[in-house]
Amino acid sequence: MMVRLLKEPKNKTNKKIYLTRFDAVKGLYLQANERLYLKQKQDTAKFFELNKRMFTILETLDSIEMRPNEKGRVDIEYRKKHAELLHAYRPNLFNAGTYHLRKGEMQKAFDYFEFYIDCSRQPLFSTYRYDSLDTRMPEAAYWATFCGYRMQNAVLTLRHRKLALCDSAKANFTLQYIAEARRWLNDQELYLKTLEEGFRRFPTFTYFFPRLMDAYSQRGEYDKALAAADSAIAVCDTCTLYLFAKSTMLFRLERYGESIKVSEQIIAINPNLAEAHFNAGTGYLNIALRLDERKNKKQLRQLYQKARPYMERYRQLMPNQKEKWGPALYRIYLNLNMGKQFDEIDRLLK
Numbered sequence: 001m002m003v004r005l006l007k008e009p010k011n012k013t014n015k016k017i018y019l020t021r022f023d024a025v026k027g028l029y030l031q032a033n034e035r036l037y038l039k040q041k042q043d044t045a046k047f048f049e050l051n052k053r054m055f056t057i058l059e060t061l062d063s064i065e066m067r068p069n070e071k072g073r074v075d076i077e078y079r080k081k082h083a084e085l086l087h088a089y090r091p092n093l094f095n096a097g098t099y100h101l102r103k104g105e106m107q108k109a110f111d112y113f114e115f116y117i118d119c120s121r122q123p124l125f126s127t128y129r130y131d132s133l134d135t136r137m138p139e140a141a142y143w144a145t146f147c148g149y150r151m152q153n154a155v156l157t158l159r160h161r162k163l164a165l166c167d168s169a170k171a172n173f174t175l176q177y178i179a180e181a182r183r184w185l186n187d188q189e190l191y192l193k194t195l196e197e198g199f200r201r202f203p204t205f206t207y208f209f210p211r212l213m214d215a216y217s218q219r220g221e222y223d224k225a226l227a228a229a230d231s232a233i234a235v236c237d238t239c240t241l242y243l244f245a246k247s248t249m250l251f252r253l254e255r256y257g258e259s260i261k262v263s264e265q266i267i268a269i270n271p272n273l274a275e276a277h278f279n280a281g282t283g284y285l286n287i288a289l290r291l292d293e294r295k296n297k298k299q300l301r302q303l304y305q306k307a308r309p310y311m312e313r314y315r316q317l318m319p320n321q322k323e324k325w326g327p328a329l330y331r332i333y334l335n336l337n338m339g340k341q342f343d344e345i346d347r348l349l350k
Contacts, residue, residue, distance in 0.1 A: 015078075018061040025053050029089075045108075048096035051089055052115060058082045062124040083124050090119060094140055101143060110147035110156060113140045117160060138167035142174055149177035157181035172202040179211070191215070199228060203235045213245050217252070225249045240266050240273055247279050256283040263310075274317035278324060281310030285328060288335075304335045322348060 002021035005011045029050040035042035058078075065076045097112035117140050120130035130137060141163035148156030158181050164174045175198040182191035192215050198208040209232055216225035229246040236242060243266045250259035263280035266273055284307035288300050311332060315325040326349050333342035 013064050013067070015061060015064065018057055018064070019078075022054060022057045022061075025050055025057065029054060044099060048092060048099060048112070051092045051096065052112065054089065055086055055093070055115065055119070058086060059122055059124055062122070066123065079124055080127075083127065087125070087128060090116070093119075094136060097140065097143060101147065106147040106150045110144050110151070113144040113147065114160070116140045117144065117163065138163055138165075139170075142167040142170050145174055145177050149180060152184065154181040154184040172198065172205045172207075175201070176205075176207045179207075188215075199231075203232055209241070209245070213249075217249075222249050222252045226253065238269060240270050240276075243269075244273070244276060244279075247276065251279055251283060254286070256287050259283045272317060274314055277310045277314040277317065281307045281314060281328060284310070285331065300335065304332050308332050308336070 002017050002024065005014075005017050006021070011017055029047070032042050032047040032050060036044070036047060062076075062079055062082065065078065066074060068074050093112055093116040097109045097116065100106075100109035100112065117137060119125050120134070120137065128134075141160035144160045145157055145164040148154075148159065157177050161174065161178050165171050167174065175194060179191055179194040179198060182194055192212075195208050195212045195215055198205065199212050202208065209228070212228055213225050216222065216228070226246060226249040229242055229249055232239070232242040233246060243262055247259050247262040247266065250256075250262060260280050260283040263276045263283065266276040267280070270276075284303045288303040288307075291300055291303075293300060307328070311325055311328045314321075315329065318325070326345060330342070330345045330349060332338075333345060
């Protein structure tokens, strides 16, 4: 009945109708709460929806009370009483978010977490200073951000990012979600900045480093990529991912000798990391390309001899990558006058 009455324009500011509607919803909420307490049949989602509806009604009523009357005065009659009442029910907004989160209902979960956060900007709750005193606010923002990320909705993912980053225990994941949202929006500058911040704050977190390397590489900023790799190695000097990134960036900077040394470090740690063998072998081949064949025959032969075991090992580890090891071994066997091996590679490439 109250809902029907509120649809009429003349009743939009009638406080008594809002109060009567609130009492009705509160009655339904208390009944549902009792059934849950007694472990009787009760729709949990409906229970949480009734809780949220109480907030909606009284927040609307509070906004009506804030409007000046015909004499220009503002008479706020119910704020203190209603704020105290709803403050006790507010934790269930958070609980509703986690309930729908567990059920995989991301949009509903997001709505509840956002509603929980929104209380901090409602004048109705101004005395409670939720933005500074409620320690669960950053957690609610994190879960809202997570829900937006799971829905692949960039706008919702980014909406509460600043508050979500205040949840220090989950800041690494929050930065990951923010970065992905920037990528969905094709905002390359902010995507890169987020990757840089994430790597600076969490250098061993698996998400940031490889994507930062890719971002720098796509921009041709190999020096920055190398610096990032060195920073990562400073944290863990036995991590083959970081070492391989350094080897690759040195290779792209045409610092082949240094690239080979780092590749050898990687192979000493993990002899089965195929790409380290490829980097080392290709490094020797590229050094050979810089030499004059007529003046440096002996040195060239030594370089091809050094490249050979690395490229042959790469072939063993990656037999399906013929387009990579085939031309390299063709060149090695040709320059070392290894007829039998050369003929085999020649047939394979044909």
